């Protein structure tokens with residue numbers, strides 16, 4: 001794969017393949033329900049764990065060790081591997097996210113981090129403590145209740161018979177009465193629910209209940225906060241605004257967190273680093289912007305954001321396409337600030353696929369290059385147009401909605417091909433989202 005950035009594009013998560021001969025991923029296996037009791041116990045113990053006897057890194061060095069790290073984590077049931085070589089790291093205060101389709105192993109990964117699932121291989125470290133280490137020679141795992149983690153669930157899991165304030169105070173049993181009162185007041189204010197302190201959860205909206213759940217999880221000051229699809233019970237409009245609100249709260253409290261979701265808007269609104277998962281593997285671990293602009297494979301390109309893949313062919317070091325020629329741009333500039341280019345190192349005639357995002361195609365009435373409008377979706381501020389090029393290929397274009405063009409009309413376009421992503425045949429032969437989608441439908445139809 002080539003992007004406009006000339007740099008090593010190998011998978012930073014570096015998933016190692018499992019050596020055991022096992023079947024990877026099975027959709028017919030039922031998962032055990034999340035045991036909220038286990039999680040309440042985790043929560044109750046957070047503040048009691050400052051003198052935890054869990055092992056510390058022998059070569060501890062806060063400057064070089066990430067605050068939170070997972071290395072080559074493998075989790076499976078019987079002969080099935082669900083999480084396959086997960087590796088990632090977060091600095092303190094960073095928010096990470098596992099993003100992927102249903103059944104790809106996101107929740108299992110989260111539960112393994114919490115210690116609620118046993119791992120077969122790998123290490124987990126948090127705040128200079130080794131929490132899990134499973135190697136051929138060592139086997140070590142800190143109990144969930146001693147990991148200092150908090151959890152927020154999809155269904156809020158609040159105590160219906162307790163007030164909002166008492167729900168928030170739940171994990172503070174070992175605090176003095178005065179400290180507990182002050183902490184609950186602080187948390188109520190943080191999530192802007194002070195005036196609802198004495199209400200029962202069922203007197204609150206879904207969004208408010210989720211804020212109570214967040215306050216309850218944050219109250220004992222967890223070392224790591226785990227959020228499992230926290231917004232999926234809420235309507236779409238509320239989801240994005242609550243996601244931004246939650247990000248703001250986590251940033252203000254410098255909380256390190258991991259979110260699990262299948263919704264990329266949620267992932268982008270909340271997370272600093274997003275990991276796209278596919279069949280138990282972390283395919284790419286990157287910032288939202290990197291995922292969108294520099295997807296590592298067609299799978300990630302198609303899963304994250306919108307766009308179209310068009311055909312290209314290598315000619316003398318550049319790519320010829322129906323939209324125009326693409327030159328390989330480096331993130332290197334000459335003295336006058338002009339970007340520098342180099343050649344794609346493929347032989348002449350190599351077939352290529354080019355990822356073109358809707359923002360790469362600008363509508364321009366004065367352009368001599370035109371395309372046929374074959375579809376459009378009104379999105380308030382914009383129209384998303386589906387456009388057919390002269391050779392029959394289609395691309396998408398995001399155009400301000402005051403440019404109202406009927407289906408069947410020709411419009412002028414200006415392709416901006418400076419930042420497109422180029423994939424070769426090897427990338428294309430990898431499993432794509434479309435292929436997955438098809439096989440899912442076949443499986444569902446059985």
Ligand SMILES: Nc1ncnc2c1ncn2[C@@H]1O[C@H](COP(=O)(O)OP(=O)(O)OP(=O)(O)O)[C@@H](O)[C@H]1O
Nearest residue numbers: 026027029030031032077102103104105106107108
């Ligand atoms: N305790 C278990 N025993 C056996 N298989 C399990 C168990 N827990 C999960 N699985 C299987 O592991 C796979 C991944 O499940 P997981 O819940 O991690 O996926 P997910 O990506 O979080 O999906 P969703 O978004 O639907 O929650 C599924 O096929 C599931 O049936």
